[in-house]
Amino acid sequence: MAVFCQNCGTGMNDGARFCSSCGAQLHAAAPYAPSAWTGQSRLIRPRAGRMVAGVCQGLANNYGWDVVLVRVITVLLAVFGGGIGLVAYVIFWIVMPEEPLLLPSGTSYVPPSQG
Template sequence: MAVFCKNCGNSMNEGARFCSACGAQMNFAAPPVYTAQTRLIRPRAGRMVAGVCQGLSNNYAWDVTWVRVITVLLSIFGGGAGIVAYVVFWVVMPEEPLALPSGTTYVPPAS
């Protein structure tokens, strides 16, 4: 893998700690860790109406109370934007699938 100086752009050896052209120190830090973005779903547990606020708070690690308060405030003071957004999310976000009990396998009906 080619290594380039972030200061001057010259090519360098992989093990170099300083750039031979400009003398800048190289920081070979570990690459940032990104978590996989999961799909937005409306969970079956913890929901109040349709699970939209609970799903948003679960996906983004927000407090569900604040999401619900913001939704209500947008509904009252935002000219109904909170209601429209809630209905759009309700239609767009799929519901969490039913979990089968452990040790149970699904057998489709014979046709």
């Protein structure tokens, strides 16, 4: 089966992960492909796109779900599920690590001095 870059349209080999012309990452054809599930993904709370703590955004990003649907289900479970949605949100907030800061290469984070 021929694989084409969705960014520039260049034809690629079947096993290619990145486009040789523009460098864009090629997406797997089917989400159930065995190669798509070989790597272990890690739940993180992203810094971008969060509303409160990033729990719903992190779950949506990790599993490929729509973030609005995850947020609606969380609110419905919090209101009509006896508070289980709120309890689950707080547990995920505590357990899920936050996305690390991305610093330019060659720099390190120095916290401001107190005093």
